[in-house]
Amino acid sequence: MSEWSCYTGSAPQQLGVVWEVLWHLSSYRTNFQILVRTRELNWRPSSSQSKSLQTEPPPKKVCVLLVLFNEKISGAEGTKLDEDFMEMERKIEVTNKSVFDLLSKTTEYLQPNPASRAKLNMLNTVSKIRGQVKTTGYPQTEGLLGDCMLRYGHELGQESVFGGSLVDMGEAMRQMADVKDSLDINVKQNFIDPLQHLQDKDLKEITHHLKKLEGRRLDFDYKKKRQGKIPDEEIQQAVEKFEESKELAERSMFNFLENDVEQVSQLSALIEAAVDYHRQSCEILEELSGKLHKRMSTASCRPKREFKSKSIRSRIETLDNSQHNGLSYSSSLKSTGTAAISLSVCWLKLHCLL
Amino acid sequence: MSEWSCYTGSAPQQLGVVWEVLWHLSSYRTNFQILVRTRELNWRPSSSQSKSLQTEPPPKKVCVLLVLFNEKISGAEGTKLDEDFMEMERKIEVTNKSVFDLLSKTTEYLQPNPASRAKLNMLNTVSKIRGQVKTTGYPQTEGLLGDCMLRYGHELGQESVFGGSLVDMGEAMRQMADVKDSLDINVKQNFIDPLQHLQDKDLKEITHHLKKLEGRRLDFDYKKKRQGKIPDEEIQQAVEKFEESKELAERSMFNFLENDVEQVSQLSALIEAAVDYHRQSCEILEELSGKLHKRMSTASCRPKREFKSKSIRSRIETLDNSQHNGLSYSSSLKSTGTAAISLSVCWLKLHCLL
Numbered sequence: 078m079s080e081w082s083c084y085t086g087s088a089p090q091q092l093g094v095v096w097e098v099l100w101h102l103s104s105y106r107t108n109f110q111i112l113v114r115t116r117e118l119n120w121r122p123s124s125s126q127s128k129s130l131q132t133e134p135p136p137k138k139v140c141v142l143l144v145l146f147n148e149k150i151s152g153a154e155g156t157k158l159d160e161d162f163m164e165m166e167r168k169i170e171v172t173n174k175s176v177f178d179l180l181s182k183t184t185e186y187l188q189p190n191p192a193s194r195a196k197l198n199m200l201n202t203v204s205k206i207r208g209q210v211k212t213t214g215y216p217q218t219e220g221l222l223g224d225c226m227l228r229y230g231h232e233l234g235q236e237s238v239f240g241g242s243l244v245d246m247g248e249a250m251r252q253m254a255d256v257k258d259s260l261d262i263n264v265k266q267n268f269i270d271p272l273q274h275l276q277d278k279d280l281k282e283i284t285h286h287l288k289k290l291e292g293r294r295l296d297f298d299y300k301k302k303r304q305g306k307i308p309d310e311e312i313q314q315a316v317e318k319f320e321e322s323k324e325l326a327e328r329s330m331f332n333f334l335e336n337d338v339e340q341v342s343q344l345s346a347l348i349e350a351a352v353d354y355h356r357q358s359c360e361i362l363e364e365l366s367g368k369l370h371k372r373m374s375t376a377s378c379r380p381k382r383e384f385k386s387k388s389i390r391s392r393i394e395t396l397d398n399s400q401h402n403g404l405s406y407s408s409s410l411k412s413t414g415t416a417a418i419s420l421s422v423c424w425l426k427l428h429c430l431l
Numbered sequence: 432m433s434e435w436s437c438y439t440g441s442a443p444q445q446l447g448v449v450w451e452v453l454w455h456l457s458s459y460r461t462n463f464q465i466l467v468r469t470r471e472l473n474w475r476p477s478s479s480q481s482k483s484l485q486t487e488p489p490p491k492k493v494c495v496l497l498v499l500f501n502e503k504i505s506g507a508e509g510t511k512l513d514e515d516f517m518e519m520e521r522k523i524e525v526t527n528k529s530v531f532d533l534l535s536k537t538t539e540y541l542q543p544n545p546a547s548r549a550k551l552n553m554l555n556t557v558s559k560i561r562g563q564v565k566t567t568g569y570p571q572t573e574g575l576l577g578d579c580m581l582r583y584g585h586e587l588g589q590e591s592v593f594g595g596s597l598v599d600m601g602e603a604m605r606q607m608a609d610v611k612d613s614l615d616i617n618v619k620q621n622f623i624d625p626l627q628h629l630q631d632k633d634l635k636e637i638t639h640h641l642k643k644l645e646g647r648r649l650d651f652d653y654k655k656k657r658q659g660k661i662p663d664e665e666i667q668q669a670v671e672k673f674e675e676s677k678e679l680a681e682r683s684m685f686n687f688l689e690n691d692v693e694q695v696s697q698l699s700a701l702i703e704a705a706v707d708y709h710r711q712s713c714e715i716l717e718e719l720s721g722k723l724h725k726r727m728s729t730a731s732c733r734p735k736r737e738f739k740s741k742s743i744r745s746r747i748e749t750l751d752n753s754q755h756n757g758l759s760y761s762s763s764l765k766s767t768g769t770a771a772i773s774l775s776v777c778w779l780k781l782h783c784l785l
Contacts, residue, residue, distance in 0.1 A: 221539065365702055386678045389670065
């Protein structure tokens with residue numbers, strides 16, 4: 078068995094299979110990129126290559142892939158890094174996931190209605206495309222409740238205790254909606270945006286270093302296996318590159334984790350925003366509560382009105398006398414013709430509607 | 432033209448049309464019931480009736496309908512009630528609508544996610560069918576955010592400042608979710624349920640009285656138009672019934688509107704529940720804020736750790752010496768057979784998955 082074919086069992090004809098399997102086996106994004114590269118390479122042994130497969134090694138990138146495949150499938154171990162490094166790597170992975178989840182869960186916390194979130198996203202995208210800077214906020218349920226209260230309150234009128242109270246409460250609910258808007262803006266600026274920046278810059282950079290390190294590790298492992306068959310300088314070079322990459326990745330992880338108080342200050346910003354929101358809401362509601370209690374006590378002090386029903390008979394008689402008996406009915410008699418026309422019009426409209 | 436045909440123009444052959452038009456024209460629920468009654472009556476003139484149409488009046492219920500139709504189409508005015516009554520009727524209608532809207536908008540305020548609302552409704556229906564008394568609450572976004580924080584906090588570990596802070600905050604968010612649960616239960620018991628009761632009992636009763644009154648008014652108007660052709664006692668009876676119904680409806684509306692402070696106390700209950708919620712949330716968050724600031728100040732006082740990278744070369748050499756050169760690789764050589772088997776197994780699994 079040739080030296081390199083040991084990595085794949087039955088040689089690279091199975092590469093198509095290999096990348097499919099890797100795709101499903103791999104849990105790391107790193108692998109995905111490698112897989113994509115395999116596709117880009119589109120490496121197929123030519124007939125001459127097929128013959129020389131037993132003697133010549135395949136291209137370097139494919140070798141790296143085969144080392145990885147061997148590790149994944151047969152459980153062969155590559156060069157392992159020290160435990161401190163691995164622990165840092167784990168923490169970075171957890172932080173990465175946590176930031177991703179915190180971003181989505183905080184957005185849900187601010188606006189639990191997915192339809193509203195989707196609509197706002199769309200609106201903001203549209204305004205971005207149109208070059209409008211101002212972005213719209215979420216529709217607040219407090220505001221919707223407040224609008225409905227104001228509408229009915231005004232319809233009932235201020236002389237009604239319930240109507241007046243609805244107006245008071247509607248106005249307070251609108252204020253609450255404004256306070257909620259401030260919370261949204263505050264959290265977006267002081268929590269979501271910094272966290273997004275962390276994800277897009279710091280964490281992305283670290284992930285990049287780790288990916289590069291993994292590539293150099295695989296290259297080193299491949300060369301190390303061929304010790305004695307390739308010049309020692311090549312192995313030496315691979316070690317140096319590996320070492321260099323390791324230090325870079327380690328330093329970036331160390332710095333990030335050492336400054337994790339930064340993320341705590343972002344959590345703190347989220348809390349401060351929420352405290353402000355709840356405190357202001359509380360103040361608005363307490364003031365409103367006072368108003369309503371005043372309205373209620375005024376209403377209870379008010380002298381009770383007596384129920385007096387106006388007689389229909391007297392009303393009918395008055396009307397009859399003023400209109401002369403039957404006059405109003407003769408008018409409806411006259412309008413019968415019009416009624417028939419109205420009927421046909423309605424009928425036509427109905428057909429248009431249905 | 433006979434006396435009664437004036438109400439329809441071309442006589443009751445058009446009754447099918449009449450009820451269709453009424454259905455679309457009418458904006459009041461009352462009319463719907465009358466329309467349904469028309470269908471129940473299914474009144475069609477028989478051939479003998481067709482001949483006698485010019486001389487005999489149609490059944491009483493149909494007459495009432497025709498009066499209504501005449502009023503709707505030709506704008507003929509029936510007996511109008513006094514303005515105080517009409518104002519009360521308007522207020523009752525506004526109250527009716529406001530209660531309906533307040534119920535739905537408050538539910539949206541408590542849980543803006545329609546999917547969660549639908550799910551909860553379904554769950555509660557299922558538990559009712561199964562005879563389980565306990566009802567489930569809404570999933571709170573605070574709780575979901577808290578759970579996510581707790582999970583990642585524990586994964587990062589307490590020695591990490593960010594990890595510890597996430598655990599602190601996760602616990603606080605869970606408490607916030609409990610406070611939100613209390614708000615939901617409180618609002619349900621002290622606002623939604625009483626308002627629902629108001630809608631299902633008091634307002635329904637008033638609507639019933641008003642419907643009955645409308646029926647009696649139509650009956651009276653019909654009889655009044657036939658004055659001189661029917662015994663005066665019949666008209667007298669119709670007036671009495673009309674009067675009786677009017678007083679009943681008026682009294683029920685008067686009592687309801689006079690006690691509208693009742694609805695204000697329900698609004699007040701909603702406010703108190705919201706105040707409690709915001710106050711408690713505020714307290715939880717303020718305590719949490721203190722904890723995080725303490726963590727941050729401790730972290731900033733902590734002596735800075737120096738970055739020390741462990742050399743790979745020394746590690747590799749140590750490993751190589753302990754394993755004898757190449758031993759670990761010969762094991763991977765041996766496992767090539769197994770790798771081929773693993774590959775086939777994976778492949779099979781893949782096919783099952785896809």
